[in-house]
Amino acid sequence: MTVIQKKSDNPIAHLSPEDIEELGRKLDAIRQEVIESRGAADAAYIRRVIKTQRGLEAGSRAVLLFSAFPPAWLLGTAGLSVAKILDNMEIGHNILHGQWDWMRDPKIHSTTWEWDMASPSEQWKHSHNELHHTYTNVIGKDNDLGYGIMRVDEDQTWYPFHLGQPVWCFINAMFFEYGIAAYDLDLGAAIKKKQTKDPEFRRRAKEVLQKVRKQVTKDYVVHPLLSAPTGSFLPTLAANFTANIVRNLWSNSVILCGHFPEGVETFEKRSIEGETKGEWYVRQMLGSANISGSKALHIATGNLSHQVEHHLFPDLPSNRYAEIAPKVRALFDEYGLTYCTRPMPQQVYSAWHKVVRLSLPNGWLDATNRKNLPRQLKALYKMATGTPRERRVIQMAMQREAKKAQQVAKAA
Known part of the structure; x- marks a missing residue:
């Protein structure tokens, strides 16, 4: 993995500016087709997923009231883990992208939704929607590349501290929601620039602490206390901790698979100066990777298993990505580009191999x-x-x- 502009076998060297703009127009047509066909079936889908998630979470928490009984602990923990994954991936991530704003439902809208994560939604939308999706895989511009704690490209200078990269990458995966909260707050940069006393930073930090307090109180105080009468305080506390770890590891793995495997390209900062819509599309196509698998897998990933399609059209309803994926792949073939997709175990291995290799x-x-x-x-x-x-x-x-x-x- 090195910036595409420095590769001897540049994968887009065969494309003329006219080719790239024509490709962009064809992708615009795919997007417009979906926009014009959004309707009742799509709205029913997201409402059904939300209803399923809420029912699963409520049922799992009810079972955990008796989690001193091992089978109840296993069943409740498994159900709560799946509920948290659905809330994070297929529901929260996609609603906050504005994918369902067209419904004009104030309860399912990017401006009102808050998710079961440590990072406040408004801060996440800025760092993710506005920065990451604009500067996808541009070294020095897209901080999602390594989250500022990992070396993700051969052109980045190696330092001895990078030897610990696999360790802190794993720790970050375990407690991913808190790592994302610190990242969205831009905590590292504030400390480095000695801006922690800045009023704006303090305001945002207060929002994060309030959200973390709310999450911790819910999972590690309220629900365990509700289980105390059955002697299930500690088992319920352990179940909530386990479900959060499972959700964190899953979401981290999905993101690694979509952005870091071998075959995903990175770009120089100067390459986006004067970038056209077609060139932006090409960068999204080559800077993302998909996960092949079943419909259940796609839902569990928030349809980020269709990461290529998501980066091309981040505001389209996630349930439509599978429908347009063959059309997008056909354009890859037509224009001689590599559509990076593998089963999840292979993508996870590829991403972690790169984490180790670049350490x-x-x-x-x-x-x-x-x-x-x-x-x-x-x-x-x-x-x-x-x-x-x-x-x-x-x-x-x-x-x-x-x-x-x-x-x-x-x-x-």
Whole structure:
């Protein structure tokens, strides 16, 4: 993964400006077709999903009142986990994108909806809808690329602290809702720039703390106390904690699959200067990846298993992505572009392989084998403890060795 503009085999080099704009017009036509056909069936779908989610959550919490009984704990925890996933993915994420605003239902609208997450909806909409979807995969502009804590591209300078990347990536996945809340608040930048006393930052921080307090009170105080008369206080508390972890790991995995697997492209900041609508479309097409699977999987991912279609048309109803996916894929084929899609286990593996690979210096993993492992570990230690100049010298040698290893592998 390196910025597309620096690749020797640039996957869009064969497209003329006219091709790109024509592709954009064809995608506009697909979008318009869906907009004109939205109606009662779509509205019934989202209302049905919300009703199902609320019923599942209420039923699961009722079962957890007796969670001191192990079967009740397992059933209630499983149901609550699924309910939280539905609330986060197919309902909250998509409503906050404005996908259902056309219904003009004040209860199902991006301006009124609040979800079961630590991040306040208004802050999430700014960082996600306005920034991420505008600057998708642009290094230095799209902070969703690694969330400011991971190295996600070979062109990003490697530093010794990146060795811990797989560890903090996993911790972030476990407590993803809080990581997203800190990210939406832009906490890291505020600390770095010493702006934590800024009135606007403090206002937003107060909103986050109020939302976190509300979530913690609901899951770790109110519902466990309701279970106390049956001796189920601690089991219910554990069930809520488990359901939140399951939801966090699931949503993190879906997002990793959609943005970080091998085959997803990144872009230079200068490449979007004067960007046309067609060029924006192409960036969304190449900067996203899909997950293949069943209808149940698609619903559980909030239809972000159709991440390509979602990034092309973030405001279209999520239940329509499966319908337009074949049309979008046909355009990929027509214009000689690669439609990146794999089953979820393969996408998860690919994304995590990249997390590990980029936690190491460029070329280290490719150049390492059983025979030279001790020498490679020694070189890695020197890079981790050496000066910037020593790191650059060792890095260059390592990349040359990796290139030779790749050439040998190709010849074989």
